[in-house]
Amino acid sequence: MNAIDIKNLSKTFVSTRTGERVIALENVNLSIPQGEFTAIVGPSGCGKSTLLSIMAGILAATEGQAVHFGETITGPAPDRGVLFQDYALFPWLTVRQNIAFGPKALGTPADSYEPEVDRLITVVGLEGFGDRLPHELSGGMRQRCALARMLANNPRTWLMDEPLAAVDLQTRTLLQEEILRVWGEDRPREDRPTIVFITHGIDEAVLLADRVVVLGRRPGRVKAEMIIDLPRPRFEHRDPAAEGRQVQQIWDEIREEARTAILED
Ligand code: ADP
Ligand code: MG
Numbered sequence: 409m410n411a412i413d414i415k416n417l418s419k420t421f422v423s424t425r426t427g428e429r430v431i432a433l434e435n436v437n438l439s440i441p442q443g444e445f446t447a448i449v450g451p452s453g454c455g456k457s458t459l460l461s462i463m464a465g466i467l468a469a470t471e472g473q474a475v476h477f478g479e480t481i482t483g484p485a486p487d488r489g490v491l492f493q494d495y496a497l498f499p500w501l502t503v504r505q506n507i508a509f510g511p512k513a514l515g516t517p518a519d520s521y522e523p524e525v526d527r528l529i530t531v532v533g534l535e536g537f538g539d540r541l542p543h544e545l546s547g548g549m550r551q552r553c554a555l556a557r558m559l560a561n562n563p564r565t566w567l568m569d570e571p572l573a574a575v576d577l578q579t580r581t582l583l584q585e586e587i588l589r590v591w592g593e594d595r596p597r598e599d600r601p602t603i604v605f606i607t608h609g610i611d612e613a614v615l616l617a618d619r620v621v622v623l624g625r626r627p628g629r630v631k632a633e634m635i636i637d638l639p640r641p642r643f644e645h646r647d648p649a650a651e652g653r654q655v656q657q658i659w660d661e662i663r664e665e666a667r668t669a670i671l672e673d
Pocket of ligand 2: 457
């Protein structure tokens with residue numbers, strides 16, 4: 409079963425000011441198997457965020473469709489959780505209130521979501537910080553809070569757009585490991601959520617994912633797809649040489665294009 413099917417999907421932006429058209433995605437076809445961790449990589453501006461926003465239901469496709477477990481995506485849904493690079497927390501709400509926001513909005517009674525909020529605070533390592541406001545937290549802690557907020561709706565699919573791009577290297581390593589742990593690396597595939605994880609770090613994609621999808625330059629198309637069959641849990645079996653070979657393989661696919669991109673920019 410596929411969690412997501414992208415079928416002949418195109419997205420054109422038309423500037424309301426100049427009338428200029430930008431083809432962000434052109435005839436993209438892609439399947440994301442249920443319970444897998446799929447990473448999407450590609451040069452800046454190739455349409456990664458556009459594709460993820462269409463999966464999230466925040467943007468509509470110009471042509472074609474995005475399907476989630478057999479249903480055409482027509483808008484956002486709690487079943488598809490989203491995590492962005494810039495945390496997107498409500499600055500006037502505490503950590504606890506941010507995490508409770510989704511269940512509360514869905515009308516879940518407080519006595520049923522409050523224990524769950526407490527549990528999530530522990531899961532993401534924010535014990536003792538529940539009453540802080542976002543600006544009182546470090547970048548890494550804010551992203552932990554955003555992760556917990558996404559988890560609070562218990563989504564089947566996690567859509568993550570460069571979630572670790574804004575945190576420092578040490579925090580990123582910690583959070584990479586935690587995302588895999590919370591996802592449930594050693595659980596059977598059918599019991600796991602599906603992850604779509606956008607990154608421009610090819611090494612990050614190889615470290616985390618089961619499958620790496622490479623998007624080509626504008627107009628965005630799927631250029632290559634690679635299975636990463638490194639053993640899990642990944643952080644218990646780190647093998648830099650094996651990872652390096654996979655990274656190299658992906659680089660071989662995109663080197664020419666990356667070079668053109670640099671020359672044109
Ligand atoms: P990526 O996330 O891979 O860096 P994006 O999906 O953000 O790429 O953007 C793909 C292309 O679409 C870029 O050329 C970008 O300028 C353009 N684009 C994205 N969003 C808009 C928008 N709202 N209006 C016009 N053009 C946009
Ligand atoms: Mg982007």
